[in-house]
Amino acid sequence: MAARNPVTWLGSPTFPAAARTALDDSQLRRNLKHATGTIRTKRAAAVSELDDWEQLRLAGEAIKNEVLTRLDTYLVQFEEAVTARGGVVHWARDAAEANQIVLRLARQAGAGDVVKVKSMATAEIELNEALQAGGVTAIETDLAELIVQLGNDRPSHILVPAIHRNRAEIREIFRRTMPDVDAGLSDNPAELAGAAREFLRRKFLTTNVAVSGANFGVAETGSVVVVESEGNGRMCLTVPETLITVMGLEKLVPSWRDLEVFLQLLPRSSTAERMNPYTSVFTGVTEGDGPRQFHLVLLDNGRTSTLADEVGRQALRCIRCSACLNVCPVYERTGGKAYGSVYPGPIGAILAPQLAGDMHDPHAASLPYASSLCGACFEACPVRIDIPEVLVHLRERSVEAKGRSPESAAMAAAAWMFGSRARYEAAQRAGSLARFVAPRGKLSHLPWPGSKWTNARDVPVPPKESFRGWWRRNRG
């Protein structure tokens, strides 16, 4: 049997259980509410500035669908282009294989340490742990990843993995873990960033191997795009002698021109900026500039089996902007760690169980219930992934897998979400609870009606108002 896919964290409680714990943490909820509230407002402004936003979304959706339709052709084209420019392409069926490749390459380069720029793909395969076991230390250089790593913590957001930490907590982590940090370090964000700069500077200048992810790969040219803010990505991509990029199969776009769409969609959706501070594009190896060796690891790890699911495959369009997390009422309350995966929030609820590929696992099977199906994620998504549709589809699959009873999963989800019996009953009275399991009239697709639970109580009437409307008025 294949090894367990580390995309979900071993031993994670089911989502409702983890959510209950998270809901008890009032500091966490305050930090999250502040952060997601700030970013939601900013994103709305950044998006409204472009009057062709919807046309950009439609183009982004179609480009990604085109890639998924002919993924094998584009991968081969990309491999040829990277190879022609002096890069070496490796293929990895799963996390273990990808980790072995990176470890072998790092050892060949004689590296005891590697510097890393934040990458979802390498977090997904737990590369750092695998390198450590092989005697190679991975140093995270993204500020938030560094906070997570130094705090011996788990990430809780795609873009801002330490979003659950406020400035005072970050100062404490730095004081405790950075050897030469100024004892008088304040909690001013610029000062904290300065401390990270000092801490990492030497490492950048002396480490021979860097590991990165990729935001996009251009099949036509073999170019790789890395979008970032701090300059740690640029350091990793230009200073060390050897660069190893780990890229999910689905990160491709067909042509150079397609970047004109994504370089507008991504920054405005993620950090809510017109443009992020730094975007690097590189193709293979360039004489006199940057690494002398470039390795690219193409990672499957559940992507091809996700591709085989006609409804679920749209999750592979995701460009990891995190907009869906920031607008999600469930995420805002529970935080990212409750999802038990590097992919939290609405996208995590549909991507993690599909990549994990095991609906018999109670934790993975509980993730599609981590949603109110309010639809805010779809509205925010720059590549128009219909997350509610996939959630409902995966709930069906989880029921088919017979790993758990749908009623218990849905009810446990309802209980934590509504927080109190009174609010839950109010929701039921409003007729909105039906939407909790059955969006857009798909009630018949679900095991809900006729089930024991439904028989014992009144069948919820069809909603008079959308769940989203109800939630907007009633959210705490």
Place this chain on the structure above:
Amino acid sequence: MADARSEILGRIAAAQPDRDGVAIPREYRRSRDYRDVVELFTERVAEYQACVHRATPPETIGALLRARGLRRIAVPADVPPDWLVDGIDWQPVEGRPDIEQLAGCDGALTGCALAIAETGTIVLDAGAAQGARAVTLIPDYHLCVVRPEQIVGTVPEAIAALPPTRPLTFISGPSATSDIELDRVAGVHGPRTLDVLIG
């Protein structure tokens, strides 16, 4: 056992019986009727906490560097000679840069490939007057000269004009992070100060 490559390609072929291509609707705007892209660029760069100056390069370069108290400046060997004003310890860089040399510099002076008004972005392509990527990364200060005719309006216009296989760096303001409570604060690993000189 099949090798990883053929196994993955096989899985994709099996997953995707329907091979029809997808029509891509490109109804978004390629350009916008901005009246004055130089003005717009000036405004948008400034919003990133970069300092923008509109003046002729040779005179202004010296004044800017002196005002900031910067002496040792890395510079690509092929910048226009009249940029190399007196009173500065110029450190010419050619080919693969020496990282330690760059680390000893107070700043870097370069040109650019083009600039995007709508997003306040400078793009470097390691071409004329720009040097290798590390030049504008290691020193803590970057002074970038943008000629007015290098400024385009939109992202699609920029993508159409850029050479995809050269190393490209899109720079929008000084190095920054939003990792602490999602506030953008300037200054992590790249240059903490960015001066843009349009002229």
